[in-house]
Amino acid sequence: MSTDLDYLQTVLPAPSARLAGKVVLVSGGGSSGPGWSIGKACCVTLARHGASVCVLDANLDAARDALCAVKALGAQGIALQADVADAAAMERAVQAVMSAYGRIDILQANAGIGKVGGPEDIALADWERIQKVNVDSLLIASRLILPIMSKQGHGSIITVSSVAGMRYLGYPHLAYNVTKAAIIHFARMIAQQYAEQGIRANTVVPGLIDTPRVRNTVAKMFSADDFEQAKAARDRQVPMGRMGTPWEVANAVAFLASDEAAYITGTELVVDGGLIGKYV
Ligand SMILES: NC(=O)c1ccc[n+]([C@@H]2O[C@H](COP(=O)([O-])OP(=O)(O)OC[C@H]3O[C@@H](n4cnc5c(N)ncnc54)[C@H](O)[C@@H]3O)[C@@H](O)[C@H]2O)c1
Incomplete structure (x- = not known):
């Protein structure tokens, strides 16, 4: 499926050079099952716009599968295995990107996990793991990548939240929802602190995808x-x-990553078919 070019022609925008020469790192760039996750659709869409795509995933086979689709479009990239919550593994992954390309223009911090449950039934270990993967990972990646982007004088960071980080969606999903709210504020804070270094940070907020x-x-x-x-x-x-489809989220990510969004930082782009307006 990943290399089914006929299918990709039906879901991808027309090829462009909007991201030509850019190097992007997508975390959680694989898919947890057959088909298209948000991260995997982003890898292919960013490649469609000319980027070289470094696909990072805890599951190396999933990263390789996404890379296969990137290469089928004629784009370049590498596959990397790392748990985003593991600082040492992330340092090795970032070093591998730097060895391959010498730069990182775009970070899409997409990996995220959750577990259904409210305050009385979520296990503390699950709560801690969700915090680590969804939030601590942003600190880990930022510490490694912000100095690189600062030196370059530019960079675009896109975090991935959820409408669940803004609204109660009708069932208890506390750890997920709290971390998805934190992700939004994390990007806002990075945007403020690093604007003068030419680094933008925004969050894409998918609805039900x-x-x-x-x-x-x-x-x-x-x-x-x-x-x-x-x-x-x-x-x-x-x-x-x-x-929504993962492709609809990927198009929003591509926009935020591109120079067309040059004056957009510290904000959120909601991609939800109007869902959030229902829960005011
Ligand atoms: N699907 C939705 O409806 C929806 C809605 C809003 C937000 N999101 C967010 O979008 C992102 C992607 O979700 P999805 O449903 O497309 O993808 P998914 O669950 O299929 O996961 C994508 C990839 O992330 C990888 N991954 C998981 N934990 C990881 C870790 N610790 N380190 C590295 N890689 C890891 C998995 O191996 C998988 O290949 C998540 O952050 C999710 O919270 C999804």
Whole structure:
């Protein structure tokens, strides 16, 4: 599927040179199952606009799979294995990017995890792991990459939150929602502190997106017969009547990454089919 060029032609924008010569690092750039996650769609979309794409994932096979799609489009890139919460592994990964390309223009901090539960039922170990992967990882990556971008005199950081970081979506998902809120503020703070160094930091805020992870979660919660019904219910939650595609999030990321967003920093771009307006 990853190298199915016919499929990619139907979902990708026209090729462009908007990101030509740029080196991008996408964390969680693989997919947790067959099909297209947000990170994997971003890798391919950024490649479509001319970027060289360094795909980082805890699962090396998933990173290689995404890289395969990047290369099928004729773009360059490398696959890297690292847990975003592991500072030493991230340092090795960033060094590998620097050895390969000598620069990092764009960081898309996309890897994220969650677990359903409220304050009385989430295990402390799960809470801590979610904080580490979703928030501590931003500190780890920023400490490594901000000095590189500062030296370059430019850079674009895009973090990935969720509408769940802004609203209660009808079920307890406390650790995820709290970390997704922190991600927004993290990017805002970086944007303020590093604006003079030419570094922009923004957050993309996806709504309900149809990815392998979401399908797996829904499949686990419902029997095969009920799966389509559950998916349809999720579609109906959205004012536009459907979940978003990872490609729709990827297009927003590509915009924020590009020079077309040169005067945009410290803000959020919500990609949710109108969902957030429903929960005011
Ligand atoms: N799918 C949605 O509806 C939705 C909505 C809002 C926000 N998001 C956010 O978008 C991002 C991507 O979600 P998705 O559903 O597309 O992807 P996904 O769950 O399929 O994960 C993408 C990749 O992240 C990798 N990953 C997980 N933990 C990692 C770690 N510690 N270090 C490195 N890699 C790791 C996985 O191996 C996987 O290949 C997440 O941050 C998620 O919270 C998703």
